[in-house]
Amino acid sequence: MTLRDLVDKLLGRQPASASTARDRLQLVLAHDRSDLSPELLDQMRREIFEVVAKYVDIDLEEGDVSLETEDRVTALVANLPFRRPVASPSPKSD
Amino acid sequence: MTSNSRTILICSGKGGVGKTTLTANLGIALAQRGSSTVVLDADFGLRNLDLLLGLENRIVYTAQEVLAETCRLDQALVKHKQVPNLALLPAGNPRMLEWLKPEDMQAIASMLEQRFDYVLIDCPAGIEDGFKNAVAAAREAIVITTPEVSAVRDADRVIGLLNTHGVNPVQLVLNRVRPKMMANQEMLAVDDVTDILALPLLGLVLEDEQVIVSTNRGEPLTLNGTKSPAAKAYSNIAGRLQGEDIPLLDPSKERSGLRATVRRLMQTKIF
Numbered sequence: 184m185t186l187r188d189l190v191d192k193l194l195g196r197q198p199a200s201a202s203t204a205r206d207r208l209q210l211v212l213a214h215d216r217s218d219l220s221p222e223l224l225d226q227m228r229r230e231i232f233e234v235v236a237k238y239v240d241i242d243l244e245e246g247d248v249s250l251e252t253e254d255r256v257t258a259l260v261a262n263l264p265f266r267r268p269v270a271s272p273s274p275k276s277d
Numbered sequence: 278m279t280s281n282s283r284t285i286l287i288c289s290g291k292g293g294v295g296k297t298t299l300t301a302n303l304g305i306a307l308a309q310r311g312s313s314t315v316v317l318d319a320d321f322g323l324r325n326l327d328l329l330l331g332l333e334n335r336i337v338y339t340a341q342e343v344l345a346e347t348c349r350l351d352q353a354l355v356k357h358k359q360v361p362n363l364a365l366l367p368a369g370n371p372r373m374l375e376w377l378k379p380e381d382m383q384a385i386a387s388m389l390e391q392r393f394d395y396v397l398i399d400c401p402a403g404i405e406d407g408f409k410n411a412v413a414a415a416r417e418a419i420v421i422t423t424p425e426v427s428a429v430r431d432a433d434r435v436i437g438l439l440n441t442h443g444v445n446p447v448q449l450v451l452n453r454v455r456p457k458m459m460a461n462q463e464m465l466a467v468d469d470v471t472d473i474l475a476l477p478l479l480g481l482v483l484e485d486e487q488v489i490v491s492t493n494r495g496e497p498l499t500l501n502g503t504k505s506p507a508a509k510a511y512s513n514i515a516g517r518l519q520g521e522d523i524p525l526l527d528p529s530k531e532r533s534g535l536r537a538t539v540r541r542l543m544q545t546k547i548f
C-alpha cells in the first residue's frame with residue numbers, strides 16, 4: 184500500500200487505477216499460474232470444507248479458500264474461522 | 278569464431294509491445310560497442326525486422342534457403358552498411374511455418390553462434406508454434422512488456438514457458454513508460470511489474486515519439502546516437518548486457534519541482 188492509497192481510503196475516494204491494476208493482476212496470475220480451472224478450484228474448496236467440518240465446526244459463510252501468489256510461487260490459502268471454540272477436537276470415528 | 282556466443286530471445290507474449298524495435302536498436306548498439314552481432318527474424322508470419330533496420334531492399338536470400346541448403350549462410354546474411362559489425366538473417370516466406378520445426382531453428386542458431394558474439398532472435402507474438410520454434414534455439418531471453426495489465430499477464434505466461442524450456446537468465450525490459458502517469462499512480466509502477474513478474478530489470482524505455490520517426494526512416498534510434506530518451510535506454514541495455522554497471526533510470530526523477538516531489542512522496546510504500 185502506498186501513502187496515496189491510504190489517503191484515498193481515508194477520504195473514501197476510488198483508489199488510483201495503478202493500485203486496482205496491481206490487485207487484479209495478482210489475482211488473475213494466481214489462477215493462470217496454478218492452471219486450475221474455476222470448477223476444479225470450486226470442487227476442491229467444497230471438499231476441503233467437508234474434511235475440515237468433520238473435525239471442527241467452521242463458519243461456511245465466512246470461510247474462504249483461495250489462491251495467492253508471490254515471487255512466482257502460488258499458494259493455496261485457507262481461511263476457515265471456527266463457529267465456536269471446540270472442546271475436544273477428536274475426530275468422529277465409527 | 279566465437280566460443281562464448283550468446284543467443285538471446287526477445288519475446289513478450291502480447292503483440293505490439295516493442296520486440297522488433299528493441300531487437301533492431303539493441304543489435305545496432307551491441308555492434309557499435311564492438312560485439313559482432315546478428316539479428317534473426319523469427320517472425321516468419323509477419324516479418325518486420327528488415328524494415329526497421331532499413332535493409333528491406335537488400336535481401337536476396339533468407340533463412341529458408343539456408344535451411345534448404347540452396348545458398349550459403351554468408352549469402353543470406355545482410356550486412357548493415359554503416360554498422361558492418363551487424364548482420365540480419367531475414368525471415369523466409371510465411372509458408373515456411375508449415376514445415377519449420379524447433380530443430381530447424383536450433384540448426385540456424387548454431388550456425389550463427391559460430392560466427393557472432395551475439396545472436397538476437399526477434400520472436401513472434403503469442404505462445405504457439407512460432408514461439409516454440411524460436412525458444413528452442415534460445416539460451417537466454419529478454420522479456421519485454423509495457424506497464425499494462427494485459428501485457429504483464431501475457432509476459433507472465435511466457436516467463437513460465439521459458440522456465441520450462443530451461444532458458445536462463447531471463448531479464449525484463451519495461452517499455453513505453455510514462456513518468457507522469459506513474460507519478461499519478463495511473464500506471465503500474467516499475468516495482469509493481471518487477472515484483473509481480475519476479476525478474477531482474479535490464480532496462481526501462483520511456484514512451485518516446487522519436488521511436489516512430491526512426492521507424493519511418495528505417496534508421497533505429499541508436500544508429501545516430503541521438504539523445505532521445507529511448508535511444509539512451511537502448512544503448513544502456515546493450516551496455517548492461519555486456520556487463521557494464523549502468524544505473525537504472527528512475528522515472529520519478531524525470532520530473533522536478535514541488536508537485537513532482539509531492540507525487541513522489543505519495544508513492545512511498547507504507548506497508
Ligand SMILES: Nc1ncnc2c1ncn2[C@@H]1O[C@H](COP(=O)(O)OP(=O)(O)OP(=O)(O)O)[C@@H](O)[C@H]1O
Pocket residue numbers: 289291292293294295296297298299320325400401402452453454482483484485486488489492507
Ligand atoms: N518506447 C516506445 N515509444 C513509443 N512507441 C513505441 C515504443 N516502443 C515501441 N513503440 C511502437 O509500438 C509499435 C509496436 O512496436 P514493435 O513492432 O517493435 O512491437 P512488436 O512487439 O515487435 O510487435 P509484433 O508483436 O507485432 O511483432 C510500433 O509502432 C513502435 O513504433
Ligand SMILES: [Mg+2]
Pocket residue numbers: 296297298320325399400
Ligand atoms: Mg515484431
